[in-house]
Amino acid sequence: AQSVTQLDSQVPVFEEAPVELRCNYSSSVSVYLFWYVQYPNQGLQLLLKYLSGSTLVKSINGFEAEFNKSQTSFHLRKPSVHISDTAEYFCAVSEASGTYKYIFGTGTRLKVLA
């Protein structure tokens, strides 16, 4: 079975400052890793994913995440945040083969301050 831990429930940060949202996972099998973003009263949007290959993955809006197998982490980073990045961010894991189920972390609320 897999599990995902997002230790930070809330992260306040000033606009144009860098941010890191932490995600650690646990699994006995190979996994795929994802970051999703949720705006208030909306569904989830895929931000980026790691499937295989390069351990650094990037999104079109400046976010990046690095898969670290030895530390079982998949932290999300952005060098300079905008007010519009304020949202809930969920890390998720699924088995690389098999059930298609996603296991989500508890989420991190990113609040960008002016």
Next chain:
Amino acid sequence: GAVVSQHPSRVICKSGTSVKIECRSLDFQATTMFWYRQFPKQSLMLMATSNEGSKATYEQGVEKDKFLINHASLTLSTLTVTSAHPEDSSFYICSARDRRQGASNYGYTFGSGTRLTVV
């Protein structure tokens, strides 16, 4: 890109009544749909997985008689909350797996969610 339309976005119902939530894949065929429940400020909890034309598989602790899931076609899945009670109030979200993904299990498309309030 792929779009999943979920309706209604909000619903308020009286205790004891049933509510149906629809999830449609608009421009792709969804072999598998997932239904999640999200409590305030908490993560998404998978309730059940439904494959087109077969019975849904429910997660442990989810009452299958209370949360009826139907996946009658490749573009439509419904979740019916039967005899709703205030504790069923929550945010329900569906996600769909594109048939074209084959054996891949990534990049599911999520609906926009339904906020159910039972009074």
